[in-house]
Amino acid sequence: AQSVTQLGSHVSVSEGALVLLRCNYSSSVPPYLFWYVQYPNQGLQLLLKYTSAATLVKGINGFEAEFKKSETSFHLTKPSAHMSDAAEYFCAVSGGNSGYSTLTFGKGTMLLVSP
Amino acid sequence: DTGVSQDPRHKITKRGQNVTFRCDPISEHNRLYWYRQTLGQGPEFLTYFQNEAQLEKSRLLSDRFSAERPKGSFSTLEIQRTEQGDSAMYLCASSFDVGGAREQFFGPGTRLTVL
Numbered sequence: 001a002q003s004v005t006q007l008g009s010h011v012s013v014s015e016g017a018l019v020l021l022r023c024n025y026s027s028s029v030p031p032y033l034f035w036y037v038q039y040p041n042q043g044l045q046l047l048l049k050y051t052s053a054a055t056l057v058k059g060i061n062g063f064e065a066e067f068k069k070s071e072t073s074f075h076l077t078k079p080s081a082h083m084s085d086a087a088e089y090f091c092a093v094s095g096g097n098s099g100y101s102t103l104t105f106g107k108g109t110m111l112l113v114s115p
Numbered sequence: 116d117t118g119v120s121q122d123p124r125h126k127i128t129k130r131g132q133n134v135t136f137r138c139d140p141i142s143e144h145n146r147l148y149w150y151r152q153t154l155g156q157g158p159e160f161l162t163y164f165q166n167e168a169q170l171e172k173s174r175l176l177s178d179r180f181s182a183e184r185p186k187g188s189f190s191t192l193e194i195q196r197t198e199q200g201d202s203a204m205y206l207c208a209s210s211f212d213v214g215g216a217r218e219q220f221f222g223p224g225t226r227l228t229v230l
Contacts, residue, residue: 004157009155034218042224043119043206043208043221043222043223043224044158044206044221046218046219046220049218090157090158092157101163101171101217102160102174103148103150103219104160105157105158105159106157107155107156107157108155108156
């Protein structure tokens with residue numbers, strides 16, 4: 001079965017600092033990987049996705065993520081945090097026994113941005 | 116394009132009552148998914164439809180949960196004889212199946228509180 005581990009339930013950064021949110025996955029087949037963001041009382045919005053093309057994926061709002069097969073990782077980064085980035089971020093994987101039709105999510109990382 | 120909509124946004128019920136939630140997907144999307152999200156956790160897959168066919172329902176949490184998509188458009192999720200453990204956010208998502216990574220678009224969710 002596939003799974004996702006997000007290290008750190010909370011990450012705090014200062015405005016303008018580098019954002020790094022960690023995601024490790026396990027999958028028996030080449031996975032598709034996703035990062036979603038969730039603002040309070042809202043649904044999930046897709047930031048970016050990896051689908052076996054370029055290993056460095058650029059997404060919306062200045063975020064990017066790099067797929068590293070040897071490390072089974074898909075960490076999310078942003079060079080300079082904005083106050084508006086404060087939200088909960090979820091890494092998700094599809095593939096494996098469950099097929100590519102369903103997403104398996106990590107537990108999420110809450111990003112806190114201080115002025 | 117108005118996105119995925121869900122109704123109601125909030126539902127408070129007493130234990131033992133039945134509840135039904137509605138999801139309207141993006142109009143051209145043929146796949147519709149239901150997830151449950153509890154506090155501090157990522158969304159958990161429940162079931163999905165391709166058009167009106169329910170392709171995966173083994174992950175529904177118990178036989179008290181059922182879902183329909185009678186005409187391949189909107190879907191309903193029903194929970195019978197609700198329990199306090201059913202309190203959660205219920206998320207709906209939709210996608211257009213064109214092969215490869217199928218980006219899922221999420222609705223705002225229905226928050227269920229069982230007293």
